[in-house]
Amino acid sequence: MEFLKNIRIVSSTSPSNKRVLLRVDFNVTISPNMKIVSDQRIIQAIPTIKLLLKNRNKIILISHLGRPNGRDAKLSLSNVAERLQVFISDYKIILIDDFQSQLGEQKLKLQKDNEIIILENIRFYKEEQENNKIFAKKLSLLADAYVNDAFGVCHRSDASIVSIPLFIPSFCGLLLEKEITAISMLFKNRSHPITAIIGGAKISTKIKFLSKLTTIADKIILGGALANTFLLAKGFPVGNSLIEEGSIEDAKKIMSLAEKNNTKIILPIDALGIDNNEVKSFTITSIPINFAVLDIGPQSRLLFTDNISKANTIIWNGPVGKCEDSSFSQGTIAIYNAIANNNHCFSVIGGGDTLAAISDKKYHEKISHISTGGGALLAFIENSTLPGIDAIRQNL
Ligand code: 3PG
Numbered sequence: 411m412e413f414l415k416n417i418r419i420v421s422s423t424s425p426s427n428k429r430v431l432l433r434v435d436f437n438v439t440i441s442p443n444m445k446i447v448s449d450q451r452i453i454q455a456i457p458t459i460k461l462l463l464k465n466r467n468k469i470i471l472i473s474h475l476g477r478p479n480g481r482d483a484k485l486s487l488s489n490v491a492e493r494l495q496v497f498i499s500d501y502k503i504i505l506i507d508d509f510q511s512q513l514g515e516q517k518l519k520l521q522k523d524n525e526i527i528i529l530e531n532i533r534f535y536k537e538e539q540e541n542n543k544i545f546a547k548k549l550s551l552l553a554d555a556y557v558n559d560a561f562g563v564c565h566r567s568d569a570s571i572v573s574i575p576l577f578i579p580s581f582c583g584l585l586l587e588k589e590i591t592a593i594s595m596l597f598k599n600r601s602h603p604i605t606a607i608i609g610g611a612k613i614s615t616k617i618k619f620l621s622k623l624t625t626i627a628d629k630i631i632l633g634g635a636l637a638n639t640f641l642l643a644k645g646f647p648v649g650n651s652l653i654e655e656g657s658i659e660d661a662k663k664i665m666s667l668a669e670k671n672n673t674k675i676i677l678p679i680d681a682l683g684i685d686n687n688e689v690k691s692f693t694i695t696s697i698p699i700n701f702a703v704l705d706i707g708p709q710s711r712l713l714f715t716d717n718i719s720k721a722n723t724i725i726w727n728g729p730v731g732k733c734e735d736s737s738f739s740q741g742t743i744a745i746y747n748a749i750a751n752n753n754h755c756f757s758v759i760g761g762g763d764t765l766a767a768i769s770d771k772k773y774h775e776k777i778s779h780i781s782t783g784g785g786a787l788l789a790f791i792e793n794s795t796l797p798g799i800d801a802i803r804q805n806l
Contacts, residue, residue, distance in 0.1 A: 413594045413795065416803050419582045420458060420557060426465035428554040429521075432458065432583065433570050435562035435782060436473035436490045439762070444484070448769050449493050451562065451782050456497055458559045458583035459526070463501070468521050470552055471528040472570050474538070474563065481534045491528050501526045509552065518552055538569050546573030556802075559583025561590075562782045564798030565789035572801040580802040585782065590799065592779035593790055595756055596725060602628055605721035607714070607745055609634030610728030610763060613657040617664070619788040624668040626791070629721070631676045631714050633706050633730025633741060640665070640677055646694050649701035651683070676717060680707030682731070682738060689737050705731030705738035714741075715748035724749055724757040726764060727788060733767045742767050750776040760787035 434455040439447040446452075462469055471494075476485040491505040502525045506514045509529050521527055532538045537545035546569040550556065556574045558564070563571060564586070574580070582590075596604075606627040608620065613636050623630055632640055635652040642648055643661035668675045680693045681703040691707040692698065706714065718724065726749060733739035749757050750773035759768070760781030774780060781787045790796050 413590050413799070414582065414587065417582045417799070418580070418802070419587050420461055421584055421587060423581070424461055424465045425467055425555040425557070425579075425581065428467050429470065429552065430462055430467045431470050431472060431549060431553040431556045431574060431578075432462065433472045433556070433558050433560045433563075433574070434458075434583075435560040436471075436487065436494075437475055437562060438490065439766070440475070440484070440489065444489060446489055446493055448765070450765070450769075452490060452493055452497065454585050454782050455559055455583075458557065458585060459498060461584060462557065463526075466523075467555075468523070469526045470518070470521075471526065472532050472549070473528070473560070474533040474568075474570075475531045476533070478531060478533050480536070485531055485533075487528060487531050494526075494528070498526065500524070503528060505530060510548070532568075532570050539566075541567050541569050541573055543569070543573050543576070545569050547577055550574045550577035553578060556580040557583045558798055558802055559585045560798065561586050562784065562786050564783075564796040565786040567797045571798040575801045582799075582802055586799075589779075589781055589783065590790075593758060593781065593787065595778075596626065596723065596758060596791060597794065600626075601722035601756065603721050604723040604725070605629045605631065605717055606725040606727075607631045607633065607718070607730070608726075608728055609636060609730040609742070610761070611635040611652060613639050613654055613660055613664075616788065617657070617660050619792045620664045621667055622792045623725075624664065624671045624673045627673055627725070629674045629676055629717055630668065631717060633678060633710075633714070633745075634728055635703075636728070637677055637706075637730075638703055640675070641694060644677070647697060647699075648681075648703055649683075649697045649699050651681075651697075651701070651703040676713065678703075678706045678710040678730075679713060680709045681705070682707050682740070704735070705733075706741035711741055711744045715744055718745065718748040719752055721752065721755050724752070724755050725791070726757070726759045727761040727784075729763055729767045739767070743771070746771055747773075758787075760784060 682705040729742040733742040761784040
């Protein structure tokens, strides 16, 4: 599989002396007091920004932030622009409130060599998610070339992802190249056993991904509320725990698919949770009626980490417990430490909740690839490509 076939990549062919629209994914989490929780997505885009600057391009950045319904001051990119200014101090970062206004047009026209322009949250315009071609055309007219470095949003068929490349020469940025190269290792040159650890709350958003995983992985370890639905589907009552009633049949289908494909599904054998206001652990076969599962239990930690230590390829998405509560973060931390301590594996970790769970942990360098994508990572594994990648491929 040639994931980057027929795609111009800035690492080998960069635009030079051009006006470049650079689509990035600066969709960072903003805390209630308006602070950026993690600036990783900004940091990861900097190599492409620097490369384009080195080649004397003028950069116009496009990003979304959150899921606004029209203009929303809380989702302005002003914080992001300020943070970017800290990293790129030699250039002046200018946020343009509305690129279609007279003032916006003027600022764009007068962009100086030492200025980087960032357009205000592109999702403030409804045309973005409607994939409006006229809107994409308007954006394309701002520049001579387009660079996609927004892996995290490449699974969306939004105007700034799939339609700008219809109008101007388009390129793959360094981060997008790095993500594609690393994640595609899960498809080629992969070393068995391949173990996936999938957590989080919902099966419904991961059905197709889990089905595809049964054709890739030797073992799929399930945790989080998602595992509760599987346990119930196998006939183990899970008390008062979060489950997805409507996904029990899907869980059964995934288990039978796994059996057909010779993939072992590993479920928790015990759980930690709350029983009558007390933190307790129970084996899966004896969960009381009022007990709510909130983390994997100590025996499951051993089972999961033992399997992780034997894996040669690892994919991890989703915490295995309610890890924002320190009483229920042990399972997720154990998974992370087991992956970091496995010195012989190739590991890919992704997903917003997963990254939030490990953001303050050490040993990030021991993970082969920490993806900036959540939904994009799952969709790429599921389909071996993404709309945003195909869009810059077709453009050749
Ligand atoms: C993400 O955070 O996964 C990407 O930025 C995409 O955001 P979205 O799910 O709101 O499209």
